[in-house]
Amino acid sequence: MNRRERIFLDGIFLLVLTAFTLAFFRLMEPFLLSVFLAAVLVNIFQNPYRRLLGSTGSRRVAALLTTAMIVLVVLIPVVIVTGLVTAEALGIAETVSDNWEGAGIAELVQGIPDRIRAFAPLGALLDYVPEFDFQETVRELLKNASDYLIRLSQRSIGNVAGVVFGFLIMLVLVFFFFIDGERIVERLKQVIPLSARDIDEITREMLNTTSATLISTIIIGLMEGALATVLFLVFRLPSPFLWGVITMVLSMIPLVGTNLVLVPAGLAMLLTGRPLAGIAILVTGAGGVAITQNLIRPKLLGHRTGLHPALALLATVGGIAWLGLIGFLVGPVLASLFIVTWRQFGVRYRTLLADKDDRGVIPDAND
Numbered sequence: 001m002n003r004r005e006r007i008f009l010d011g012i013f014l015l016v017l018t019a020f021t022l023a024f025f026r027l028m029e030p031f032l033l034s035v036f037l038a039a040v041l042v043n044i045f046q047n048p049y050r051r052l053l054g055s056t057g058s059r060r061v062a063a064l065l066t067t068a069m070i071v072l073v074v075l076i077p078v079v080i081v082t083g084l085v086t087a088e089a090l091g092i093a094e095t096v097s098d099n100w101e102g103a104g105i106a107e108l109v110q111g112i113p114d115r116i117r118a119f120a121p122l123g124a125l126l127d128y129v130p131e132f133d134f135q136e137t138v139r140e141l142l143k144n145a146s147d148y149l150i151r152l153s154q155r156s157i158g159n160v161a162g163v164v165f166g167f168l169i170m171l172v173l174v175f176f177f178f179i180d181g182e183r184i185v186e187r188l189k190q191v192i193p194l195s196a197r198d199i200d201e202i203t204r205e206m207l208n209t210t211s212a213t214l215i216s217t218i219i220i221g222l223m224e225g226a227l228a229t230v231l232f233l234v235f236r237l238p239s240p241f242l243w244g245v246i247t248m249v250l251s252m253i254p255l256v257g258t259n260l261v262l263v264p265a266g267l268a269m270l271l272t273g274r275p276l277a278g279i280a281i282l283v284t285g286a287g288g289v290a291i292t293q294n295l296i297r298p299k300l301l302g303h304r305t306g307l308h309p310a311l312a313l314l315a316t317v318g319g320i321a322w323l324g325l326i327g328f329l330v331g332p333v334l335a336s337l338f339i340v341t342w343r344q345f346g347v348r349y350r351t352l353l354a355d356k357d358d359r360g361v362i363p364d365a366n367d
Contacts, residue, residue: 033326034166038173040214040329041070042181043207049178063178067171075167198344202337209336214329220292221248224258227288235277237265251292252316252328258289311335 028035042049045066052062177184189199225248232240247261262285269278312332319331 034170038170040210041174042177043211059179063175067175202340205336205340209333213332216297220297221251223292224251231281
């Protein structure tokens, strides 16, 4: 076989390989998120699985028990919180839509401009604001927000079947990853055209970043969400569980997210004639966020992610903007993989360039 025939056959093979790869990707695309989350959960629950494996001596039994543990730890709290949040969201929507006058919302909103004028620094600014119906504007905003909550709740209820199916697929994958995860990794090492050392470094970086990001985000989110819920309950603000969950989600954005809930809540207390409550919310919220973000988060993350805090922030926000909620996890992982692959590139070709400087030629990378 001459060189031209070899190139032709290699081209045909690469074309067929690309076609089947794209077809397989299209086939697996609906389940990529389930595969990713299953791999993350397997990595997080690896220690309990190994303990159960040592106690039972059976991979299947240990995998089944660990999967059941994941259901108890993840599924039940999510179902309870979702039920509470949905009930509060629908309650807000119903109150705003059907009981504007009876709930006292109209009187409360009508008095806000007068309270702003009574506060000298802000009152002077109102002279430069064009005249408009403040009560009607707030009513329209609240009505639109309540309508959106109703539609969102209805859509969430309608997607229950899809969510349950996706969760079941993820649990099945978790079970089999526990059993055959090591063999799957070894097969991938044989297929990927990289050295075992490079693959191990990439895998280790990805797992460290994923587990550290997920664990720290969940713990920080739970703490800041609990803080917001307690403050709303103590000072009798409406829908404490709903705002607690919103705070937990927003806590993914370091320093900024939680303040998007607590600062407006504190200012609302100040404007509605409850200065002590407003100051307490602002001070307690700022102090709590400072502790969780500046003391607890670094302790949880340590040096496992290998990311500069500024890059971690940009990767998190960029991931959420690109992929939605799951982006808080994917963004830092992609940033870490970017760094580790470029580090490997530098190590690989630094040696080649050094040899070129010594001998005047670039040696074959396989030498």
